[in-house]
Amino acid sequence: MGSLRFLSPLLLFLSAIASAAASQSLLRMVSENPASGDTEDLYCDSWRLSVETNNAGYWETIPARCLQFVAEYMNGERYASDSDVVAAESLAFAQTVQVAGDGKDVWIFDVDETLLSNVPYYDVHGYGWEEFNETAFDEWVNLAKAPALQASLRLYEELLGLGFQMILLTGRAEAQRNATEKNLSFVGYHSWKRFILREASDIGKKAVTYKSERRAQLEAQGYRIHGNSGDQWSDLLGSPMAMRSFKLPNPMYYIQ
Ligand SMILES: *[C@@H]1O[C@H](CO)[C@@H](O)[C@H](O)[C@H]1NC(C)=O
Ligand SMILES: *[C@@H]1O[C@H](CO)[C@@H](O)[C@H](O)[C@H]1NC(C)=O
Ligand SMILES: CC(=O)N[C@H]1CO[C@H](CO)[C@@H](O)[C@@H]1O
DSSP states (O other): HHHHHHHHHHHHHHHHSSSSHHHHHHHHHHOOOOOOOHHHHHHHHHHHHHOOOTSSSSSSSOOOGHHHHHHHHHHHHHHHHHHHHHHHHHHHHHHSOOOSSSOEEEEEEOBBEEEEEEHHHHHHHHGTSSSSOOHHHHHHHHHHHBBBBBHHHHHHHHHHHHHHHEEEEEEEGGHHHHHHHHHHHHHHHOOOOOEEEEGGGGTOOHHHHHHHHHHHHHHHHTEEEEEOOOSSHHHHHHOOOOOOEEEEOOOOOOOO
């Protein structure tokens, strides 16, 4: 990823130049006020906190003034470190759980920005500054080229070692199962017990509804949901909830 750190701002500026009026204000802001960087960083860091705590609630695109901040965050040490700490807290909790050995102690993982990282996609789509384009994103999913989020990959292995069963619960559609499984296996994930994707009847449901329904089904089947890891509040909220929920950072998009 090292080279991306230098490449990204350039790509962003090129795409900003190539794009419409909205981008010009960002360029103007930076060129007219080169000393504004620190103020922008301070604001954008606070904005990011409001997003992570869900104080911001629903939002569609990142603030234009935070484009560079988000690009740098996603490619820098901070994102990796934030994710590492989430994984460490998750493991510390997992180690306190008495695993019964009956195959019913489970941990749920979301996929996008949890097990897999879509940073290569967002790097050429403005880090959440461009409106979400489902067609373009589906094309990316079908390439199956998403790298693993390293902190989650390590946690996944450690949880398997502790005897948890892995349940993958994603907002991706059933039609994307093969590409996603191929991608997951290729980057090192294995031995999941269930991989749940949206079926036809789930299309159009809010993520928080769909995922809560699936957790309810799992509980009805006797599974004990100890942990739930996701980058969206809609991965974690709703009833029933896991014993403990772990929120990974994601300042690029918000899914309801
Ligand atoms: C969305 O992505 C598709 C496929 O890459 C592209 O053809 C289309 O123009 C994009 N739509 C918008 C509104 O950018
Ligand atoms: C997925 O792969 C299986 C075999 O591995 C195949 O039978 C099935 O048709 C594939 N599904 C899709 C949607 O491509
Ligand atoms: C980043 C990465 O390792 N991507 C791989 C995902 O899986 C496909 C196979 O479907 C590989 O071709 C990619 O290189």
